Amino acid sequence: MLFKLSRRNVQRSIKDYSIYFFTLALGICIFYIFNSIESQTIMMDLSDTQKIFLDALNKIISMVSVFVSFVLGFLILYANNFLIKKRNKEFGIYLTLGISRSKIAFMLFYETIIVGILSLVVGIFIGVFLSQGLAGVTDKLFAIDMTEYKFIFSKDACLKTIFYFGIMYFISMVFNFILVSRCKLINLINGDRNNEKLKGTNLILSVILFVISVICLAVAYKLILENGLTNINDKFKLSIVLGIVGTVLFFRALAGFLIKVIQSSKNQYLKNLNTFTLRQLNSKINTNYISMSVICLMLFVSIGMYTASIGTKSAMENTAQFLAPYDMTLTHTYEKQENLKASKEKISETVKEIGFNIKDYTNEYLDYNIYNSQVKFKQLFKSTTDDFLSRQINSMRDFNVPIVKLSDYNKLMKMQNKETINLKDKEVFLFTDMSTIEPSIKEYVNKNKTMKIGEEDFEVNSQYGFNSIEDTLNSGNFATLVVKDENINNYSLVKKCLSLNYTGDKKETENKAVKDLKKCMTEGKKYEENKAVKISAMTRIISLEGNMASSSMYLYVGLYIGIIFLIASAAVLGLSQLSGAIESVGRYEILRKLGVSSNMINRSIFIQVLLYFAIPILLALVHSIFGIQVANDVIKIFGDYDTLGNNIISVCIICAVYCVYFYGTYRGYKRIVNK
Incomplete structure (x- = not known):
């Protein structure tokens, strides 16, 4: 009997609260789709790099799914609380007919099970079909070749979805039991009468609070624009607090403020059902x-x-x-500042001693060094008017701007099929690989005729470069200086580099070079420890x-x-x-x-x-x-x-x-x- 009554209640509720059931099914569908990514990889021809990133993505999705389950759990509890409150009179009638609170609780228990099973079945069913397209999307996003299409059902994603949502529904049932057990008959019978009261508001107080909210939000916007997101300081925290406070005060004062504004125009206020509509909205927002x-x-x-x-x-x-810009770049970074003696042995010679001969993979390569210029980055751009850099420069860690030889820079540009540059004695050229810094570089070369490097004055070249001189995952070269070879005197070494372009088939040579390099670096561990050589590699692929x-x-x-x-x-x-x-x-x-x-x-x-x-x-x-x-x-x-x-x-x-x-x-x- 109770189960039949529960089933009828669910059928009736679906019509009135279709949004709730639609959201549950959609949430389950999305939950399944994103957690099924790992299963889709069986159709993909993955490289070692792609496997690493896809494994990382699956771990991140799993962690995010825990957070998502809390959000959806809150939604379920919030919705259930609404549904139960709106059925106060119905429950009151059940009690007057002699149905015990425990039976009403069991009726809600059955309703939750029915809703849970329906939403899980519909959500997972739709998710299974939509997730088939996820493999194609992942294939495009990760630039992966799909070996063969297969219809995939992710058992792990399905079980995880059922487990998480099962816990949510169980918690919802516990809350339902608690709510029903605390209900009093008089409150249930008079529930709709209490609900019918329209909540008013103090118009003058609302206007004052509205003005305060606007001030809080304006200050919050100003602080965050000045501070940015990268500098987590007191100004940043204050902007967050003011933003939240301003938002809450805005909605607290909004209804009364709207009434005050619309009442100022009697024609609009008294037109049609505007008065009734506004009062309805006022009551809802206040609540x-x-x-x-x-x-x-x-x-x-x-x-x-x-x-x-x-x-x-x-x-x-x-x-x-x-x-x-190159097929491969090898780098040896020095943790401590060292003199030019450290750069005598080139990287090509170092790796050759452990069995990796550069000439087996290329006929176009270059060994080059990057030095410290003794020019501080913050000092160089302290007068910049660029909005981005001026906001960020105070929170940035200061560092010496690197410097390279003109001959090395021009050889690297030739390898990229780009134009070379000519410099006079004691002339400096600037370049960067960061688009956000490019306007500041341009401004600097236009405004400054000379630059002091160490104890010497250099003329600033009227041109600047936007280039990358090594393979990397992210832009990181804020600014680099280029001077004639003879002008680099006793600067400390930052790192040695070797860039090369493969011969023959790029992919085949890449696979062979990476495999051989890994083998040589492993077998050459003893040599590496003795010479304190720490070489890292990055390839274009x-x-x-x-x-x-x-x-x-x-x-x-x-x-x-x-x-x-x-x-x-x-x-x-x-x-x-x-x-x-x-x-x-x-x-x-x-x-x-x-x-x-x-x-x-x-x-x-x-x-x-x-x-x-x-x-x-x-x-x-x-x-x-x-x-x-x-x-x-x-x-x-x-x-x-x-x-x-x-x-x-x-x-x-x-x-x-x-x-x-x-x-x-x-x-x-x-x-x-x-x-």
């Missing part, structure tokens, strides 16, 4: 201003994760080729694969968190409005008795739901304007990308999903009121 503040901040995080992940991927991919894989990791994690935050936020807003619809049924009946048409009522519902959905995301978008601006400064360290285009695409995708929830809530609200 849920804390949850609306949290939703706004979650939407802000969602927008930020979307734009940052897409932007980081674009930036890293755009600079991947630029950062790997590894660099490209690493950049593609790293950028895809950022993208997957950003999308995963962003989607979950978005659907959770939209679902909570929708559930709040649908519960409000049940509370307001009596009010709409009174309107009908007063002769108000269905069109006017539907219009009032549309405006109310629209404003309730629009206000949090509009404030989140305002937050995002400033948040994205400082995030872009960090992302640009990885390289250039279309900031405007990526941000617009991200916001449009988020707004599209948000609009689906808005439309579903509006339809559900109308169905409840007109039923």
Whole structure:
């Protein structure tokens, strides 16, 4: 009997709370899809580098999934709390009919099991089919060759999904038991009467709080723009606190402030059902201003994760080729400053002694050295007017700007098929591989005629370079100086390098060279320890694969968190409005008795739901304007990308999903009121 009653209740609730069930199924679907990535790798021809990054991605996804389960668990508890509160009268009737609290609790237990099984079956079923396309997406993102397509069902992802959501549903059942056991019959019977009270607000206090909130947010925006994201100091922490406080005060004061503004125009305030609609909205915001503040901040995080992940991927991919100009680069970095005697033995000679002959893989290579110039980076750019560098320079660690010989620089440019340069005696040329520093370099060479290097004055060349002189995963050369060979006197050595381009088939030579080098470095361990030689290698293929894989990791994690935050936020807003619809049924009946048409009522519902959905995301978008601006400064360290285009695409995708929830809530609200 109880099971039949539970099944009927679920069927009835699905119609009124379809958004909740849709979000549960969608959350389970997304959870399964992202946790099935590991199973998709059986179709992929992975290199060693790609295997390392995919293993790292799977570990990160597993950790993020724990966090995601907490967010979805909160959503389930929040929704269940709403559903139970709105059924107070129903439970009161059960008690008056003689049904015990334990039986009501078991009825809720059955309902939770039915909802859990339905959502798990639907979510995993859809997830299994959608995850088939994930292999193709991963193939493109990681630049992997797919060996053969297979239909993949991830047993591990399925079990993990069932386990996590099973725990959530169990906790939900425990909370349901507690809530029902504490219910009093008088409160249950009078539940709707208590809900019918419209909460008012002090208009003057609301206006004051609204002004304070705007001031808090303005100061927060100013602080974060000045400080940026890389310097975690008191100013950064204060901007976060003020942003949160300003958001909470904004929603606390919003309803009263809106009434004050609209009342100033009597024509609008008294037009149609505007007075009723505004009072409805006022009551809802006053009751849920804390949850609306949290939703706004979650939407802000969602927008930020979307734009940052897409932007980081674009930036890293755009600079991947630029950062790997040669087929291979070997480097020996010196931890302590040493004199020129340390550079007598070239890297090509060092590796030859342990069995790795460079000439077996190339006929185009160069040994070169990078030195310390005694010029401090902060001193060099202390007068820069570039916004990015001026904000970051105080929090950066100072260092000596490296310097290279003109002959080495020109040989490296020839290997890249780029133009060489000519320098006079005591003339210096600057170059960088960071797009964020390029404007400051350009400004410096335009404004400065001379530069002091050590005790000598050098004329600054009117041109500058934007180049990379070694293979690397990330941009890291803020600035490097180039002078004539005879002008480098007794500078301490930073590192020795060797760059080369393969002969023959690039991939075959790469595989042979990497394999041989690993073998030689292992067998030459004794020699390496005796000579204190620590040689590292980077190849173009590894660099490209690493950049593609790293950028895809950022993208997957950003999308995963962003989607979950978005659907959770939209679902909570929708559930709040649908519960409000049940509370307001009596009010709409009174309107009908007063002769108000269905069109006017539907219009009032549309405006109310629209404003309730629009206000949090509009404030989140305002937050995002400033948040994205400082995030872009960090992302640009990885390289250039279309900031405007990526941000617009991200916001449009988020707004599209948000609009689906808005439309579903509006339809559900109308169905409840007109039923």
